[in-house]
Amino acid sequence: MDLHLDLTSDNKVFNCLTPQGNWYFHKFGKRNFPVSEINYPVLLKYLKSTNVDKILCDSFYGDSLLYSHINDLAEHCNDNNIEITITSHGSKIDTAVLDLLENTNTTIYLKLFGCFNSANLITKELDWQYVKDLLQQFKHKIIVEYNTFNENVDNINELIEFCYSNNNAIIFKKGNIFGDWKASIIDSKGEWLYDFSDPYYKEDIYNQYLNGKKLLQYKDNFVLNTTDLNRTTYGYNKLLPYLTNKKYKNILDYNIEHKFDVDIEIENTTYINYLGYKFSNRKIYETFNNCLSNDWSKELPNYVNLHNQNTDVKLYENQGNTYRSKNINVGFYNEVPNILYILNTDIKQLS
DSSP states (O other), X not given: OEEEEOOBOOOSSBOTTSTTTOBTTBOSSOOOOOOOBOOXXXXXXXXXXXXXXXXXXXXXXXXXXXXXXXXXXXHHHHHTTOEEEEEXXXXXXXXXXXXXXXXXXXXXXXXXXXXXGGTTTSSBTOOHHHHHHHHHHHGGGEEEEEEEOGGGOTTHHHHHHHHHHTTOEEEEEESOTTSSSEEEEEOTTOOEEEEEEOOEESSOOTTOOBOHHHHHTTTTOEEOOOOOOOOOHHHHHHHGGGTTOOOOSOGGGOOOOOSSOOOOOOOSEEEEOTTOBEESOHHHHHHHHHHTSOSSOTTHHHHHHHHHTTOOGGXXXXXXXXXXXXXXXXXXXXXXXXXXXXXTSOOOBOO
């Protein structure tokens, strides 16, 4: 069985393009979610009672390397022939923790949104020297996921050469995951800094595992268009709807009866979040975690009514996202069935 573990919501860096600072009704600053971690004795009990072959530690809000029992978990996996991959956003970890991890069969998956001069343009509080040391220490046991924008490709050749010299692999991703050509970059306090745009490239090498000479051959693949950092009119117009959003009651406190059933696909992977809740569907797991922030719940009853009316809001998607003179957030509308499933299901915690 594959297991997806969300170990902690603690994080030493901030990235507004992750759930830390981004959701359908939130763009400005760090979201208000509980900071905690999964109880290790309870987790260990579960692992010992379950036939787990592979574990991915990928924290929803946090950095998995900050989990206080990360060495204990890695050693358990090492002793029981469980493949483990630990995702990090570059939070600085004590060298003693890293040294112990290095002696286990652990792979680190490092998510970067910049390197060298661009290291802190999106991911704030990132120590680039620490990242370089990490790449040098773990060598072939570390995979870099590099999320590309036009404004952060200037040093990619340098990154490729550095990773090649240390036998690190790179997987390039399109940084703008929201399907728009502009991504507004905002710090943890809610200040809009500038907008990033899609990159230019010669060959589509996205989502490929690249290392060694195969990695080196793509040194000049990305073409830098400009290094100017500007706030754009387009970005301003996209951010306007979020200016009036206010914190509200926790969405999990709602008591709503719905008029339609929600079918959920049972996946082969089990997902456990940092509060110990267990899920068999990734989308439900992600929606539940987003429900832990109380910054977007006020509109839920209105959207439930739209669902009960069988409203096809996609008809209005290209008309300013309006329906009967009201703003419609199509993404949130599509989340409502998942929210109602969560509100009407007894989701179990590990014990």
